[in-house]
Amino acid sequence: MESEPILVVENIKKAFGPRVILKGVSMAIRRGELKVLIGPSGAGKSTFLQCINFLVTPDAGEIRLEGRPIHHSRKRELYAYRQQVGMIFQDFNLFDHLTALDNVMIGLVRVKGMDRKSARERAMAEIERVGLKEHAGHYPAQLSGGQKQRISIARALAMDPKVMLLDEPTSALDPELIGEVLAVIRDLVANGMTMVMATHQIGFSRAMANEIIFMEDGLIVEQGPPSVILSDARCERTKEFCSKITELYGEAS
Amino acid sequence: MPEGIAAILNALPYLLQGSFVTIVVVIGAMALGLVMGVPFAVGQVYGGPIVRRVIGVYVWFFRGVPLLVLLFLFYFGLCSLLDINLSAFTVAIIVLGSISSAYQSQIFRGTILSLPEGQLKAARALGMSDTRAIVFVIIPQALRLSIPAWSNEYSIVLKDSAVTYALGVAEIMARTHFVATRTYQHLPLYLAAGVIYLLLTYLGVKALRMIESGTRIPGYTR
Ligand SMILES: Nc1ncnc2c1ncn2[C@@H]1O[C@H](COP(=O)(O)OP(=O)(O)O)[C@@H](O)[C@H]1O
Ligand SMILES: [Mg+2]
Numbered sequence: 037m038e039s040e041p042i043l044v045v046e047n048i049k050k051a052f053g054p055r056v057i058l059k060g061v062s063m064a065i066r067r068g069e070l071k072v073l074i075g076p077s078g079a080g081k082s083t084f085l086q087c088i089n090f091l092v093t094p095d096a097g098e099i100r101l102e103g104r105p106i107h108h109s110r111k112r113e114l115y116a117y118r119q120q121v122g123m124i125f126q127d128f129n130l131f132d133h134l135t136a137l138d139n140v141m142i143g144l145v146r147v148k149g150m151d152r153k154s155a156r157e158r159a160m161a162e163i164e165r166v167g168l169k170e171h172a173g174h175y176p177a178q179l180s181g182g183q184k185q186r187i188s189i190a191r192a193l194a195m196d197p198k199v200m201l202l203d204e205p206t207s208a209l210d211p212e213l214i215g216e217v218l219a220v221i222r223d224l225v226a227n228g229m230t231m232v233m234a235t236h237q238i239g240f241s242r243a244m245a246n247e248i249i250f251m252e253d254g255l256i257v258e259q260g261p262p263s264v265i266l267s268d269a270r271c272e273r274t275k276e277f278c279s280k281i282t283e284l285y286g287e288a289s
Numbered sequence: 290m291p292e293g294i295a296a297i298l299n300a301l302p303y304l305l306q307g308s309f310v311t312i313v314v315v316i317g318a319m320a321l322g323l324v325m326g327v328p329f330a331v332g333q334v335y336g337g338p339i340v341r342r343v344i345g346v347y348v349w350f351f352r353g354v355p356l357l358v359l360l361f362l363f364y365f366g367l368c369s370l371l372d373i374n375l376s377a378f379t380v381a382i383i384v385l386g387s388i389s390s391a392y393q394s395q396i397f398r399g400t401i402l403s404l405p406e407g408q409l410k411a412a413r414a415l416g417m418s419d420t421r422a423i424v425f426v427i428i429p430q431a432l433r434l435s436i437p438a439w440s441n442e443y444s445i446v447l448k449d450s451a452v453t454y455a456l457g458v459a460e461i462m463a464r465t466h467f468v469a470t471r472t473y474q475h476l477p478l479y480l481a482a483g484v485i486y487l488l489l490t491y492l493g494v495k496a497l498r499m500i501e502s503g504t505r506i507p508g509y510t511r
Contacts, residue, residue: 091410111418119416129407133430133506143415146425177508188411195415 040103042067042230043121043199048087048097050080050254057083058094059254065199065232070225072241073234075251076277081234082126084251085201088232089121090114101198119147122192122200127208128184130176136163136187137172140194148195162190166220182213186220193224200224202233238278242266250274293477300468300478307464308485314381314450314460315493319443321386326393330431331423333394334401344394351391356452359384364456377456385453389446396442400434401427433504440497444490451486461485 041064050058057080065071073081086092088099090108099106101117108114130139140159144150150158163172166186176184185205192200205221206214218240224231225244235241241248242262249259250273258265258274265274329347332340351359364380375383404427412422454463465482469475 086410089414091413115416115418117416118414121414123411123414125407125411127405127407129405129411131408131411131426131430132509133426133433142425143417146421147416175507175509177506191415 039066041065042102043088043232044098044100045088046098046100048084048094048099050083050087050092050094057254058087060097061251061254061256062097063232063249063256065230067230068228069246070231070233070244072245072248073232073251074236074238074241074248074274074277074281075257079251080254081251082203085123085203085232085234088201089118089123091123115147119143119195120198122195122197124185124188124192124200124202124205126204128176128181128188130179130184130188130191132176135173135175136168136179136183136190139176139187140191143191143195159190159194162194163187165193165223166190167216180213181209182216185209185217189217189220189224198230200229200231202231202235204234204236206235206237236281238266238281248274250277293474296468296472296474297477297481300465300472300481303468304461304464304481304485307459307461308489310378310458311447311450311460311489314378314385314453314458315443315447315489317382318385318389318446318450321382322389322393322442322446325386325390327397327428327432329390329394330397330401331428333398335419335423348391348394351388356384356388356449357455359388360453360456377453377458381450381453381456381458385446385449388449389442392442392445393439396435396438397431399438400431403434404430433501433506436497436501436504440494440501443493443497447486447489447493 043063043065045061045063048058048061049056061080061084063071073084075081083092087094087097090106093108101120106113106117108117130136131142134142137156137159140162141152141155144155144158145152148155160169160172163169166189168183168186168190171179171183171187176187179187189205202221206217209217214237218237221231221233222240222244245262247259248262248265250257250265252273266278267275329344332344336344354362360380363384364375364377368375368380408426408430409419409422412426413419417425450460451462453460454466457463461482465478469478472478
């Protein structure tokens with residue numbers, strides 16, 4: 037009854053020098069699903085997400101998009117694959133020398149080879165989608181954190197990704213700005229975007245995620261639907277972590 | 290003293306022509322240094338061990354050997370060895386430009402390394418090749434941040450250009466020397482030359498400062 041997974045990540049391992057960061061992490065995600073990664077700082081969530089699009093090269097493991105294994109050493113194949121996997125960073129990483137509009141356009145023009153006019157139209161549509169039409173001409177340094185993150189989401193969406201990876205998209209934001217970014221992500225879920233997201237927003241995850249994956253020390257410790265993992269007695273580690281997190285960060289969703 | 294002033298006034302058109310030669314030599318050398326320095330910096334930051342090593346040796350050589358030695362080495366040594374006929378003017382630009390490329394590469398290397406690592410990551414995440422990411426994301430930012438150090442490099446190249454008089458390039462210094470030995474008005478004439486150099490430094494630094502504020506990214510403070 038369920039379709040084949042769109043993205044399969046198998047047994048990813050990564051060490052930095054003698055330090056083993058990922059000890060074999062696997063995940064399969066179906067079209068339209070939201071999987072949430074939680075776990076203490078240093079668990080390897082960012083490293084795992086960056087291994088998925090080879091910003092960090094895994095030492096071992098396989099990644100398949102729509103059934104096709106990705107050979108990251110073939111440059112063309114790697115670049116084509118990355119276009120299909122959008123990435124949202126904790127600290128936005130907007131290109132500082134470009135306006136919001138140019139940030140969204142640059143991938144269309146320099147990667148997809150679109151002409152500037154169509155690229156501008158497409159970029160404006162994405163910027164409107166995240167509600168920042170009036171800010172299209174502003175530079176990153178003129179935007180609030182929440183606005184920067186929304187533009188970075190527009191930049192990723194413009195590439196028509198099949199999957200999006202979000203690495204703590206709200207962790208660098210002041211509490212009052214978290215809501216506007218979560219609203220955009222909620223919209224993506226509603227529109228059927230497939231996403232893997234590391235976050236400390238437990239309330240949001242409870243409401244939106246298909247599955248919560250709890251990582252610790254480079255391994256998946258527990259995983260399951262929010263209803264189970266956040267309440268079932270067998271998932272003691274996750275529950276304990278979540279209550280600590282909720283205490284620490286409060287809730288904004 | 291009136292004789293001195295007269296000597297300056299008489300020589301002024303001739304010296305100003307020399308200023309023009311100086312300006313062309315300096316702009317040529319700075320441009321050559323830029324065109325070579327940017328790829329050297331990129332090679333040093335992103336290149337493999339062999340590329341880094343070769344550029345390292347180049348930088349070490351051109352920063353280590355005195356300007357006058359390099360000028361004679363190229364003009365009297367290399368040009369006759371290879372039997373190529375280059376004017377002193379051309380050799381001056383090539384030598385000053387090669388030296389400046391060594392220094393400029395270190396300026397750009399520093400600013401490239403000062404950019405947040407996330408800039409390159411974000412470009413790669415869009416599916417951009419490293420070459421394009423460097424051309425469209427890294428270099429435009431690094432160049433902006435390099436302008437203050439570049440203006441310092443300009444004033445050094447300007448002063449170094451006086452040494453090319455040893456090859457007979459008809460720039461400010463050569464012309465001043467020529468007039469001074471004929472009129473015996475050394476003091477006023479070399480003072481005038483000094484003032485011209487100061488003015489050129491002032492104007493160049495001012496122009497670069499205007500470029501800096503013209504290319505400043507709104508809201509960006511660093
Ligand atoms: N480039 C790197 N070099 C060395 N160690 C790294 C590097 N990137 C991450 N690490 C280490 O890997 C561990 C996991 O980091 P990370 O994946 O960022 O965890 P998380 O996102 O769960 O907080 C940390 O201890 C971090 O110091
Ligand atoms: Mg992290």
